[in-house]
Amino acid sequence: xxxxxxxxxxxxxxxxxxxLEKDIGPEQFPINEHYFGLVNFGNTCYCNSVLQALYFCRPxxxxxxxxxxxxxxxxxxxxxxxxxxxxxxxxxxxxxxxPPKKFISRLRKENxxxxxxxxxxxHEFLNYLLNTIADILQEEKKQEKQxxxxxxxxxxxxxxxxxxxxxxxxxxxxxxxTNETRCLNCETVSSKDEDFLDLSVDVEQNTSITHCLxxxxxxxxxxxxxxxxxxxxxxxxxxxxxxxxxxxxxxLALHLKxxxxxxxxxxxxxxxxxVVFPLELRLFNTxxxxxxxxxxxxxxxxxxxxxxxxxxxxYITIVKSHGFWLLFDDDIVEKIDAQAIEEFxxxxxxxxxNSESGYILFYQSRE
Amino acid sequence: xxxxKTQFTTREGLYKLLSHSEYSRPNRVPFNSQGSNPVRVxxxxxxxxxxxGDRLCFNVGRELYFYIxxxxxxxxxxxNSSLSTTxxxxxxxxxxxxxxxxxxxxxxxxxxxxxxxxxxxxxxASYTGLQAADLSKPIDKRxxxxxxxxxxDFNHLTAxxxxxxxxxxxxxxxxxxIDPIKKETSxxxxxxxxxxxxRVTCVxxxxxxxxxxxxxxxxxxxxLYNVEHTCGTTAPxxxxxxxxxxxxxxxxxSKSTRNPLLKWTVGEGAxxxxxxxxxxxxxxxxxxxxxxRVFNFDSVELHGTMKSYFGGLLCVCWSPDGKYIVTGGEDxxxxxxxxxxxxxxxxxxxxxxxxxxxxxxxxxxxxxxxxPMEFSGSDEDFQDLHxxxxxxxxxxxxxxxxxxxxxxPVSVTYRFGSVGQDxxxxxxxxxxxxxxxxxxxxxxxxxxNVMNAxxxxxxxxxxxxxxxxxxxxxxxxxxxxxxxxxxxxxxxAVSNAGSKSSVMDGAIASGVSKFATLxxxxxxxxxxxxxxxxxHSMGHISSxxxxxxxxxxxxxxxPAKTLGTPLCPRMEDVPLLEPLICKKIAHERxxxxxxxxxxxxxxxQEGFICTWARxxxxxxxxx
Numbered sequence: 001x002x003x004x005x006x007x008x009x010x011x012x013x014x015x016x017x018x019x020l021e022k023d024i025g026p027e028q029f030p031i032n033e034h035y036f037g038l039v040n041f042g043n044t045c046y047c048n049s050v051l052q053a054l055y056f057c058r059p060x061x062x063x064x065x066x067x068x069x070x071x072x073x074x075x076x077x078x079x080x081x082x083x084x085x086x087x088x089x090x091x092x093x094x095x096x097x098x099p100p101k102k103f104i105s106r107l108r109k110e111n112x113x114x115x116x117x118x119x120x121x122x123h124e125f126l127n128y129l130l131n132t133i134a135d136i137l138q139e140e141k142k143q144e145k146q147x148x149x150x151x152x153x154x155x156x157x158x159x160x161x162x163x164x165x166x167x168x169x170x171x172x173x174x175x176x177x178t179n180e181t182r183c184l185n186c187e188t189v190s191s192k193d194e195d196f197l198d199l200s201v202d203v204e205q206n207t208s209i210t211h212c213l214x215x216x217x218x219x220x221x222x223x224x225x226x227x228x229x230x231x232x233x234x235x236x237x238x239x240x241x242x243x244x245x246x247x248x249x250x251x252l253a254l255h256l257k258x259x260x261x262x263x264x265x266x267x268x269x270x271x272x273x274x275v276v277f278p279l280e281l282r283l284f285n286t287x288x289x290x291x292x293x294x295x296x297x298x299x300x301x302x303x304x305x306x307x308x309x310x311x312x313x314x315y316i317t318i319v320k321s322h323g324f325w326l327l328f329d330d331d332i333v334e335k336i337d338a339q340a341i342e343e344f345x346x347x348x349x350x351x352x353x354n355s356e357s358g359y360i361l362f363y364q365s366r367e
Numbered sequence: 368x369x370x371x372k373t374q375f376t377t378r379e380g381l382y383k384l385l386s387h388s389e390y391s392r393p394n395r396v397p398f399n400s401q402g403s404n405p406v407r408v409x410x411x412x413x414x415x416x417x418x419x420g421d422r423l424c425f426n427v428g429r430e431l432y433f434y435i436x437x438x439x440x441x442x443x444x445x446x447n448s449s450l451s452t453t454x455x456x457x458x459x460x461x462x463x464x465x466x467x468x469x470x471x472x473x474x475x476x477x478x479x480x481x482x483x484x485x486x487x488x489x490x491x492a493s494y495t496g497l498q499a500a501d502l503s504k505p506i507d508k509r510x511x512x513x514x515x516x517x518x519x520d521f522n523h524l525t526a527x528x529x530x531x532x533x534x535x536x537x538x539x540x541x542x543x544x545i546d547p548i549k550k551e552t553s554x555x556x557x558x559x560x561x562x563x564x565x566r567v568t569c570v571x572x573x574x575x576x577x578x579x580x581x582x583x584x585x586x587x588x589x590x591l592y593n594v595e596h597t598c599g600t601t602a603p604x605x606x607x608x609x610x611x612x613x614x615x616x617x618x619x620x621s622k623s624t625r626n627p628l629l630k631w632t633v634g635e636g637a638x639x640x641x642x643x644x645x646x647x648x649x650x651x652x653x654x655x656x657x658x659x660r661v662f663n664f665d666s667v668e669l670h671g672t673m674k675s676y677f678g679g680l681l682c683v684c685w686s687p688d689g690k691y692i693v694t695g696g697e698d699x700x701x702x703x704x705x706x707x708x709x710x711x712x713x714x715x716x717x718x719x720x721x722x723x724x725x726x727x728x729x730x731x732x733x734x735x736x737x738x739p740m741e742f743s744g745s746d747e748d749f750q751d752l753h754x755x756x757x758x759x760x761x762x763x764x765x766x767x768x769x770x771x772x773x774x775x776p777v778s779v780t781y782r783f784g785s786v787g788q789d790x791x792x793x794x795x796x797x798x799x800x801x802x803x804x805x806x807x808x809x810x811x812x813x814x815x816n817v818m819n820a821x822x823x824x825x826x827x828x829x830x831x832x833x834x835x836x837x838x839x840x841x842x843x844x845x846x847x848x849x850x851x852x853x854x855x856x857x858x859x860a861v862s863n864a865g866s867k868s869s870v871m872d873g874a875i876a877s878g879v880s881k882f883a884t885l886x887x888x889x890x891x892x893x894x895x896x897x898x899x900x901x902x903h904s905m906g907h908i909s910s911x912x913x914x915x916x917x918x919x920x921x922x923x924x925x926p927a928k929t930l931g932t933p934l935c936p937r938m939e940d941v942p943l944l945e946p947l948i949c950k951k952i953a954h955e956r957x958x959x960x961x962x963x964x965x966x967x968x969x970x971x972q973e974g975f976i977c978t979w980a981r982x983x984x985x986x987x988x989x990x
């Protein structure tokens with residue numbers, strides 16, 4: 001599987017592309033925008049779906065394209081991604097299909113995990129991609145600094161190494177969680193900040209993403225074996241812990257933990273629960289000292305998992321572009337009604353595991 | 368924790384699910400609801416002599432059912448009253464002719480309708496006390512092809528034992544007028560889909576009218592129809608009547624009068640629900656763009672707006688006295704908005720998902736004595752003074768009955784409920800401290816003086832000094848009053864107002880009958896003048912001055928900039944309510960919540976309509 005199961009065959013490719021153009025209408029078709037499907041190289045829909053979602057996260061796309069515009073570099077995963085995005089953005093046609101061949105082979109070369117024809121987890125791939133890009137950018141910054149240092153020769157080296165350079169990946173996706181622990185004995189509150197590029201939240205049947213996020217920040221009591229070592233009491237104590245968002249990212253990526261390891265079955269099963277997600281979102285689980293705690297987010301992309309398990313099934317992506325919604329299913333792109341999004345909330349029946357349900361949500365800050 | 372509740376307790380007592388009054392499709396099998404339209408329920412009282420004239424209508428998938436509603440009654444009572452022929456244990460033959468209606472779209476979009484008898488005759492089984500409702504014998508059943516029923520509304524003015532007028536809206540935009548007692552399809556509107564092709568989201572008779580109705584669509588448009596007029600054979604041409612911020616109203620340009628009479632365009636995205644104020648003068652609309660917009664329906668003027676915390680607003684309702692509006696939406700919150708002040712006075716968090724229905728409980732909205740200490744110093748506050756006057760009026764009969772020698776103020780508590788996609792029912796109390804805060808919250812303080820001249824739509828203020836219990840006996844009352852929502856039976860309030868106090872706590876009962884009385888009286892008076900107005904030209908609309916609008920705070924409705932303004936206060940700037948109860952009561956998401964006198968009715972997307980007997984209303988096994 002992994003190949004388009006929704007439409008059966010690829011024979012429709014040509015007609016589909018022109019149908020999309022007709023569907024949007026020549027007057028309505030946004031200037032300088034391109035809607036290109038990505039060829040599946042054998043179970044690479046996990047990759048295609050994430051790439052499409054990221055392409056329609058505008059700040060991310062713009063940074064990747066301007067990276068491409070920089071001077072020629074040695075090939076890495078980011079240069080391959082930049083080439084792919086550049087290739088989409090500079091197509092003569094407005095719609096069509098592109099093979100992301102160079103990117104896929106680079107990915108397989110760089111990481112053993114992806115060096116096979118197995119279906120992979122889209123969230124794992126997103127995580128890998130963002131971290132890899134951040135590493136590449138950080139490395140480049142370091143190189144630049146070192147080059148500069150060689151010329152000037154009077155920088156404080158210790159200070160430099162302690163400070164991790166923030167890249168545009170961090171500027172776009174990084175938020176901060178604050179982990180507050182209150183010792184139930186001495187009432188001392190200690191807090192520790194933690195950065196994240198995306199949030200993984202547990203899902204429950206018939207809930208909203210808002211509720212899942214509230215749940216994520218619910219107070220948890222650490223007791224019995226999980227007791228907390230309190231610095232003030234100098235001993236293990238019962239404590240209350242909660243995690244709240246302290247700095248909100250520009251793009252909030254939310255991963256719904258739909259794959260759960262079943263002890264009895266010795267394998268992962270899919271939670272097809274119906275979890276609704278609104279087109280507009282604010283967070284309730286922010287800490288009091290957050291600066292931008294009530295910023296409004298708009299849904300811009302959703303990676304959808306279709307099927308029954310993490311290593312089987314299919315990934316597709318829906319994105320919002322210039323006010324309308326598009327569905328990217330590997331090489332197929334079609335315009336969908338905003339109301340059709342409700343098909344991707346999940347199932348209310350617990351019997352069926354097989355669903356087309358939202359897996360990674362991308363919310364972009366309005367300000 | 369995830370167990371489904373069959374009863375719950377509030378301070379007024381135990382509410383109990385009545386298994387003998389469960390309605391569903393005849394096979395009682397859960398309906399596979401993925402991707403279908405919400406199940407909705409409408410009630411009507413056909414006002415027959417027997418005392419049980421309650422009928423219900425509900426849609427499940429492509430089917431529409433019409434049954435006698437037993438409510439909290441025992442089976443035999445139901446039988447006696449509805450057929451008025453027999454005693455318990457005997458056998459009655461009743462003709463039941465479910466109709467299959469085909470609404471099939473041809474390529475041209477043409478809609479064809481035909482009826483066919485499914486069953487010729489059927490036999491009522493011998494009845495015992497608490498037997499479940501006989502679902503195999505709907506009075507009427509319709510199955511649609513090509514389009515699905517999405518919503519419906521009975522005309523409470525015209526309902527009789529022989530005939531009812533039921534409007535049904537459909538997923539492809541059409542509206543049908545049917546009579547499920549006569550089993551007739553009287554009329555089809557927007558049959559050719561020339562007026563609007565999008566899903567009908569809400570259909571309601573205009574309060575006080577036998578012929579006018581309003582239809583909202585997911586296109587964001589709303590149309591006023593008259594059942595007497597045709598829809599024409601061509602697409603309507605519109606002429607702008609009135610335009611305001613984020614809304615426009617057009618009239619239909621045509622030589623002969625045709626439908627639609629008016630086209631309202633409201634906000635952006637789908638118009639999810641609308642509700643008329645108890646006096647029928649104002650219209651509250653909630654939209655996918657997250658806005659509540661309240662209009663003066665006759666003058667087509669915007670009275671006020673509110674923005675959700677985030678996401679679309681899905682449902683809306685009015686308090687029985689018209690002073691408050693509650694909305695529910697995709698922020699998982701219920702929001703209470705003051706009609707007079709045009710501001711958010713509270714939000715409520717209890718649902719784990721989107722809120723699909725909100726409704727006030729007019730029978731538990733009460734007037735109670737309060738601790739006099741609570742009111743010390745309130746004279747200094749302009750807001751309290753103002754409300755104090757309103758309050759005294761709205762509780763007039765209560766005061767005169769129980770408190771005539773005592774000048775102590777009384778406290779008001781509003782009860783409302785909400786159901787959501789989380790399969791939970793929440794009940795909420797709006798109490799004195801929320802309604803009339805002694806210390807307005809920091810940011811709210813500056814708005815307490817922008818009280819404008821607009822009176823609450825139910826007219827419960829000083830404008831109705833004549834409102835008292837006597838109005839129940841005025842001759843005009845043979846006609847039942849229209850209801851703002853199909854969520855309560857008007858007759859139960861009217862016919863039982865004198866005898867109900869035996870069951871309920873005295874204080875609550877008098878407060879309750881007060882509400883029923885007041886709004887009824889008010890409606891009656893208005894009814895006559897409106898008939899005159901509404902059946903004539905719309906000329907009065909444009910000539911009317913918009914002075915009133917200037918009194919209302921005019922705020923830019925850029926959604927990104929609304930936070931922290933009166934349109935959408937920050938979370939910390941308004942009180943956050945906690946639900947009185949919050950119970951999981953179904954497997955599937957809930958789509959219906961209706962407060963009746965004896966019970967609460969809920970329904971879920973699986974197509975089960977449940978009756979929850981109010982405290983003291985549970986029927987015993989042996990009469």
